[in-house]
Amino acid sequence: xxxxxxxxxxxxxxxxxxxxxxxxxxxxxxxxxxxxxxxxxxxxxxxxxxxxxxxxxxxxxxxxxxxxxxxxxxxxxxxxxxxxxxxxxxxxxxxxxxxxxxxxxxxxxxxxxxxxxxxxxxxxxxxxxxxxxxxxxxxxxxxxxxxxxxxxxxxxxxxxxxxxxx
Amino acid sequence: xxxxxxxxxxxxxxxxxxxxxxxxxxxxxxxxxxxxxxxxxxxxxxxxxxxxxxxxxxxxxxxxxxxxxxxxxxxxxxxxxxxxxxxxxxxxxxxxxxxxxxxxxxxxxxxxxxxxxxxxxxxxxxxxxxxxxxxxxxxxxxxxxxxxxxxxxxxxxxxxxxxxxxxxxxxxxxxxxxxxxxxxxxxxxxxxxxxxxxxxxxxxxxxxxxxxxxxxxxxxxxxxxxxxxxxxxxxxxxxxxxxxxxxxxxxxxxxxxxxxxxxxxxxxxxxxxxxxxxxxxxxxxxxxxxxxxxxxxxxxxxx
Numbered sequence: 001x002x003x004x005x006x007x008x009x010x011x012x013x014x015x016x017x018x019x020x021x022x023x024x025x026x027x028x029x030x031x032x033x034x035x036x037x038x039x040x041x042x043x044x045x046x047x048x049x050x051x052x053x054x055x056x057x058x059x060x061x062x063x064x065x066x067x068x069x070x071x072x073x074x075x076x077x078x079x080x081x082x083x084x085x086x087x088x089x090x091x092x093x094x095x096x097x098x099x100x101x102x103x104x105x106x107x108x109x110x111x112x113x114x115x116x117x118x119x120x121x122x123x124x125x126x127x128x129x130x131x132x133x134x135x136x137x138x139x140x141x142x143x144x145x146x147x148x149x150x151x152x153x154x155x156x157x158x159x160x161x162x163x164x165x166x
Numbered sequence: 167x168x169x170x171x172x173x174x175x176x177x178x179x180x181x182x183x184x185x186x187x188x189x190x191x192x193x194x195x196x197x198x199x200x201x202x203x204x205x206x207x208x209x210x211x212x213x214x215x216x217x218x219x220x221x222x223x224x225x226x227x228x229x230x231x232x233x234x235x236x237x238x239x240x241x242x243x244x245x246x247x248x249x250x251x252x253x254x255x256x257x258x259x260x261x262x263x264x265x266x267x268x269x270x271x272x273x274x275x276x277x278x279x280x281x282x283x284x285x286x287x288x289x290x291x292x293x294x295x296x297x298x299x300x301x302x303x304x305x306x307x308x309x310x311x312x313x314x315x316x317x318x319x320x321x322x323x324x325x326x327x328x329x330x331x332x333x334x335x336x337x338x339x340x341x342x343x344x345x346x347x348x349x350x351x352x353x354x355x356x357x358x359x360x361x362x363x364x365x366x367x368x369x370x371x372x373x374x375x376x377x378x379x380x381x382x383x384x385x386x387x388x389x390x391x392x393x394x395x396x397x398x399x400x401x402x403x404x405x406x407x408x409x410x411x412x413x414x415x416x417x418x419x420x421x422x423x424x425x426x427x428x429x430x431x432x433x434x435x436x437x438x439x440x441x442x443x444x445x446x447x448x449x450x451x452x453x454x455x456x457x458x459x460x461x462x463x464x465x466x467x468x469x
Contacts, residue, residue: 016207020215021284021293021413057175061182065200066208068328069289070186071193072179079175119289122187123335128356 007043008055014039015059019066033063033074034135037081037111038146041104044085056082070122077115081107100147105140112136198323201294205326208282209296216280216414274387276310277301278417282326291334291356291410292317297418298325306385308419313407314391315339315379319418327418331410332392333360340382341392344375352377352392352404358411362395362402373398384423 018032036059043051060075067074084107092099116132185193227234262268279297297303299322307319309329317331330337337354343362348369350362365371375395381388396405 016204016211019208019283020212021281022215022219053172053175057179060179062200062204065197066204066283066294067290068292068294070183071197072182072186073289076176076179076183079172079179083172118183122183122289 004049007046007049007051008059011036011039011043011051011055011059012062015062015066019063031135031138033067033077034108034112034115034139035142035146036063037078037108038104038139038143040078040081041085041107042147044082045089045100050086050089051082053079053082073115073118073122076118077111080114081111084110097144101140101143104143104147108136108139108143194321198321201321201328202298202323202325205282205294205296205298205323208294208326212280212282219412219414275420276417277303277420278415280415281413284411284413289335291331291337291354292320293329293331293413293416295327295329295416295418296325298323298327300324301418302420303327303418306423308379308386308390308421309416310390310419311408311413311416313409314393315386316406316408316410316413316416318386329416329418332406333357333410339386339392340380341377342380343369343371343377343395347380349380349382350402359396359403359405362404365402371395371398371402377404386423387419387421390419 014036018036022032040051040056040059044056056078057075060073060078061071063069063074063078064071084103088100088103092103112132112135116127116129120127182193277297279295279301281293282296283294284292295303295309303319303322305319305322307322308315309317309319315332317329317334317337319327320330321328332339332352332354333356334354335356337352337360339352341350341352341362342348343350343365346369348365348371350369351364352360353363354360362371362377373395377392377395379386379388379390379392391407393404393406393408395402397403
């Protein structure tokens with residue numbers, strides 16, 4: 001039961017932490033929310049209990065409420081990450097860390113571009129793309145730092161991540 | 167089943183986005199309820215962030231201690247001269263007011279709290295403050311920090327309120343610029359430095375000119391400092407005095423304007439600024455205020 005609830009609980013706690021004022025510079029406003037996509041990705045890809053779609057949606061909605069953005073924005077972004085990570089989970093049988101990182105990089109690019117497109121569509125004008133790019137690149141760079149302890153805490157030995165064995 | 171659920175959730179997200187775009191009242195109401203529910207959690211979660219920021223600031227201060235001491239000594243000298251000039255001008259103003267029989271401006275009360283969440287993402291430049299209707303906060307009230315005006319309340323919940331910042335895309339503030347008090351509107355565009363618009367054609371604005379609220383429209387008090395003009399060519403931009411990305415403690419000014427009263431309905435009886443017992447003079451007891459992490463000061467002239 002605890003193992004089943006844990007991914008959702010971790011996501012919800014991370015959402016609250018991401019909304020707290022950390023006094024980040026203006027160019028880094030997207031970094032914390034986009035770091036959450038690492039979490040959504042890893043919790044979806046992980047072996048065992050998958051992060052439920054409903055929790056992903058709820059986490060996104062809470063993010064929307066806390067960040068004062070339109071309801072549904074971060075929910076849609078998180079769901080897109082969840083869908084792409086779900087495809088990897090189902091399709092890829094032999095995993096290695098390089099492949100996982102590459103898949104996450106592709107996901108981060110898709111998610112950043114979609115986030116920028118959705119926001120531009122919402123405002124009916126082209127919004128500044130630079131913060132989104134900075135956040136996307138940061139998320140890709142920080143992926144190993146977040147993914148590694150996450151997987152270990154879920155009962156996997158660190159060696160299995162880097163050895164390419166499942 | 168999983169595919170259908172995912173499809174339904176995507177659909178729900180898009181529907182919510184559309185309703186948010188249409189500024190649906192129910193969506194706003196539900197958001198307010200959830201913000202109120204989450205505010206105690208955010209309040210608790212923001213403590214480590216505040217501690218971390220303070221530790222960082224203290225470390226930086228410690229490293230710059232001697233330079234800072236020299237700078238402060240120099241500044242103190244300058245301030246002594248300014249103090250003398252201010253006292254002289256104050257006496258002169260008092261004298262002139264008595265000659266003109268001018269009406270005194272009403273004093274403003276304010277409540278101070280701290281930022282428990284700030285907005286991230288492309289949409290809003292706003293902060294969530296741990297002051298709500300229970301402390302007397304209403305929609306439309308001005309919000310300031312130690313450096314000047316930062317925004318106004320757009321949603322007041324029971325225990326927390328959302329304040330839209332002056333650099334938000336939806337922010338429009340009537341201001342006066344420079345010593346000539348040129349009227350303009352400060353328009354937020356989600357960048358660090360909001361723009362000055364609707365300046366008269368003949369107006370000349372210089373870099374470094376001070377920008378403050380004009381009070382036109384009756385929504386905000388007059389004379390709240392905002393910042394200085396940072397560009398001497400169009401589009402004129404304003405560098406805010408307050409560091410909008412690093413707000414910690416803020417104060418909400420209880421400015422009673424006819425516009426706010428019409429929008430928000432009457433204030434609760436007794437002008438309650440914070441729940442809890444009051445002392446013999448009708449002031450809230452300090453212990454109760456400490457428990458709420460809210461400082462309330464009465465009859466203080468707005469900065």
